[in-house]
Amino acid sequence: MANIVIIGTQWGDEGKGKIVDLLAERADVVVRFQGGNNAGHTLVINGKQFVFHLIPSGTLQKKTCMIGNGVVVDPAVLLEELEQLADAGVSVSPEQLRISDKAHLIMPYHKVIDLARESKKDACKIGTTGRGIGPAYEDKASRCGIRFAELLDETLFAERVRGVLEEKNFYLEQYFSLPTIDPEDVIEEYRRYAETLAPFVADVPVELEAVAAAGKQILFEGAQGTHLDIDHGTYPYVTSSSTVAGNACCGAGVGPKRITGVIGIVKAYTTRVGMGPFPSELLDETGDYLQEKGAEFGATTGRRRRCGWLDMVLLNNAARLNGMTGVAITKLDVLGGLEELKICTAYECNGKHTAAFPANLRMLEGCTPVYETLPGWAEDISGARALKDLPEATRNYLNRIEELAGLPIDIVSVGPERGQTIVTRNPFEE
Numbered sequence: 176m177a178n179i180v181i182i183g184t185q186w187g188d189e190g191k192g193k194i195v196d197l198l199a200e201r202a203d204v205v206v207r208f209q210g211g212n213n214a215g216h217t218l219v220i221n222g223k224q225f226v227f228h229l230i231p232s233g234t235l236q237k238k239t240c241m242i243g244n245g246v247v248v249d250p251a252v253l254l255e256e257l258e259q260l261a262d263a264g265v266s267v268s269p270e271q272l273r274i275s276d277k278a279h280l281i282m283p284y285h286k287v288i289d290l291a292r293e294s295k296k297d298a299c300k301i302g303t304t305g306r307g308i309g310p311a312y313e314d315k316a317s318r319c320g321i322r323f324a325e326l327l328d329e330t331l332f333a334e335r336v337r338g339v340l341e342e343k344n345f346y347l348e349q350y351f352s353l354p355t356i357d358p359e360d361v362i363e364e365y366r367r368y369a370e371t372l373a374p375f376v377a378d379v380p381v382e383l384e385a386v387a388a389a390g391k392q393i394l395f396e397g398a399q400g401t402h403l404d405i406d407h408g409t410y411p412y413v414t415s416s417s418t419v420a421g422n423a424c425c426g427a428g429v430g431p432k433r434i435t436g437v438i439g440i441v442k443a444y445t446t447r448v449g450m451g452p453f454p455s456e457l458l459d460e461t462g463d464y465l466q467e468k469g470a471e472f473g474a475t476t477g478r479r480r481r482c483g484w485l486d487m488v489l490l491n492n493a494a495r496l497n498g499m500t501g502v503a504i505t506k507l508d509v510l511g512g513l514e515e516l517k518i519c520t521a522y523e524c525n526g527k528h529t530a531a532f533p534a535n536l537r538m539l540e541g542c543t544p545v546y547e548t549l550p551g552w553a554e555d556i557s558g559a560r561a562l563k564d565l566p567e568a569t570r571n572y573l574n575r576i577e578e579l580a581g582l583p584i585d586i587v588s589v590g591p592e593r594g595q596t597i598v599t600r601n602p603f604e605e
């Protein structure tokens with residue numbers, strides 16, 4: 176029996192969705208444990224693209240999917256996603272999608288506040304996705320959040336909305352000079368969501384325990400990436416949740432002993448959307464090449480992703496923080512056609528080489544990457560289905576990553592399609 180956590184090792188968009196979909200074939204349940212619809216997880220199956228923001232990426236494998244208490248849920252987005260799936264011929268029943276009654280709701284005022292703050296801030300703009308994620312987690316921590324449990328209790332929900340909006344409306348009107356929000360409109364809008372979503376709401380930890388006790392396998396789907404983690408990321412240029420593997424336990428409601436493996440998803444180069452330091456960023460034609468060939472546009476906001484070389488300081492930091500047991504390398508095909516490739520093996524900070532990831536952002540911004548150069552390859556590798564199909568230079572690049580990370584590469588992705596993958600060790604088949 177294996178229960179595996181999938182996390183991003185960089186700044187998100189590593190290709191987690193593709194790998195979760197692939198591994199979900201051998202899992203019984205797939206559960207999201209943090210984040211919200213700031214995530215955009217892309218799956219390509221037989222030429223058809225699906226982007227999931229809230230629904231776990233195991234849905235197309237017809238697995239039971241769960242949204243844990245650690246996720247913040249915008250019910251309108253969830254319903255829209257369910258509708259889009261139905262239109263594509265994939266109907267998701269309440270038995271197939273379970274939503275924790277303890278998951279917090281993203282409310283209309285969260286989105287307004289997120290956007291208003293981003294347009295007011297100049298110097299310290301974060302470049303959020305504008306989906307209300309930060310304000311929703313803030314309310315959770317300050318204990319004025321509203322959960323599915325309250326949503327399903329009409330009287331309690333109305334009381335909570337009216338109470339919370341007293342303070343939010345003061346903030347919107349007095350601080351941002353924005354129109355206030357009528358609580359009765361929100362109550363009416365969310366009453367409709369409650370009606371539709373009620374059958375999906377469940378006690379997720381109890382259901383997960385039953386799954387685990389029956390010897391079935393659970394796949395935990397992380398969103399964002401380790402360096403967007405609220406504690407361990409490039410604060411304040413981070414998201415508002417804990418994105419590391421440890422949070423799979425809190426955010427889904429299982430004990431740590433249940434986890435048997437952690438696969439870190441590593442894009443073969445690095446990307447970042449939004450503001451914040453990025454030591455190996457390429458502001459030249461190589462960066463443009465990666466951006467164009469990798470089609471690096473945000474799956475949620477459509478923003479152009481910043482691109483750079485693979486950074487082992489990030490990868491090794493992620494390996495330690497997540498207790499990674501293996502690596503999946505994605506988008507390796509995108510590197511094809513470059514004469515030489517660079518891997519950042521350390522940072523030079525104040526004249527000294529360091530492999531540590533500094534907490535002080537001014538220090539991090541002052542770091543320059545120390546590179547090792549490897550030969551590139553010209554071949555198109557998207558048809559490779561085994562390591563032996565890869566050119567020698569490609570295998571050397573992978574071997575060097577394994578060496579520098581001290582971890583095995585279990586999966587290599589050479590294209591967006593489910594089948595464009597080399598699996599050297601399936602974590603569910605040990």
Ligand code: GDP
Pocket residue numbers: 183187188189190191192193214215216217218219469473474505506507508509588589590591
């Ligand atoms: P996630 O947020 O980590 O799930 O990643 P995204 O879906 O936001 O971004 C990854 C993008 O790369 C998506 O458009 C995927 O379809 C695509 N993708 C995933 N793996 C590969 C790969 O191996 N090669 C190529 N060319 N594209 C890939």
Ligand code: IMO
Pocket residue numbers: 183186187188189213214215216301302303304305306307308309397398399400403412413414415448449450474
């Ligand atoms: P997936 O799961 C890439 C980034 C935003 C911004 C910062 C804070 O698809 O990898 P937020 O809206 O969360 O308050 O924004 O975090 N961000 C992501 N970047 N992939 C994601 O998710 C992201 N989710 C948030 O761009 O810089």
Ligand code: MG
Pocket residue numbers: 187188189214215216217474475
């Ligand atoms: Mg994404």
